[in-house]
Amino acid sequence: MNTEEIMEIALNLSGQKEIPYDSEIYVHGENIKRVLFGIDISTSELILAQKMKCDCVIAHHPLGNNAVLNFYKVIDKHAEIMIKNGIPEEKAYKSIENLKQRLKIANHSRNYTHLPLIAEKMKMPLMNIHNPLDEIGRRIMQETVDKAKPERVKDVVDALYTLPEFQRALTEIEIVIGDEEGDAKKTVIAHGAGTNGGYDIAKTYFEYGFCVVYIHINMNDYLKLKKEKGNLIVSGHIASDSVGINPFIKxxxxxxxxxxxxxGIYC
Incomplete structure (x- = not known):
């Protein structure tokens, strides 16, 4: 199997026809029989893979080149998810503007060839698969919640805990804003769109009566959202990523x- 065929497996599982902006094959590989797979990969993992006689290294998160520089474009998927949930298109795209711009501006500080060039010098095939696996995880999480038909926020938490990745996690699923008895008849898993939607996207969901599930949130956005009326659940980054990664590994x-x-990848 080669690196392109490995990528194709991920695309088929996620229902995608093209490689998303945040996923990339950095160093092509052939005759791959053993891979080292981690959520985050650095030079040390490349050396470890070489010592363990792996034929390829797969990361979940983007490692450089176009996958890093074009990462901001994946944020459009937040708007697509919002529109599918009935939020007006104009409102949805307005909600992602600040996040997209912040990520795009950050590109100027990136050393975007660092790890890909090291892998190239080592002749170690290297790739990352981000959005396809996040989309698999988002779909599983959303289907799990929808099947439970939650009435209250605590019902959403209980539903997510039926997934083994959350049962094994060292982090806990936490209601960070709102109340466990809050209304959760409309719940959205706001995942599979690059990164969490921050303040603006959650605020829009709140305005339309949604209970929101993020996999993580930063402190500034959290403090701003506390002033809004709504319910926000944080499910945990590594556990949530694993929900989408494990079917791919299988x-x-x-x-x-x-x-x-x-x-970070759970067995």
């Missing part, structure tokens, strides 16, 4: 690929 193993798990 598919690789079914193809005869040995997967060495590292850097």
């Amino acid at each position: 598919a690789l193993e079914e193809e005869g690929i040995e997967v060495v798990r590292i850097s």
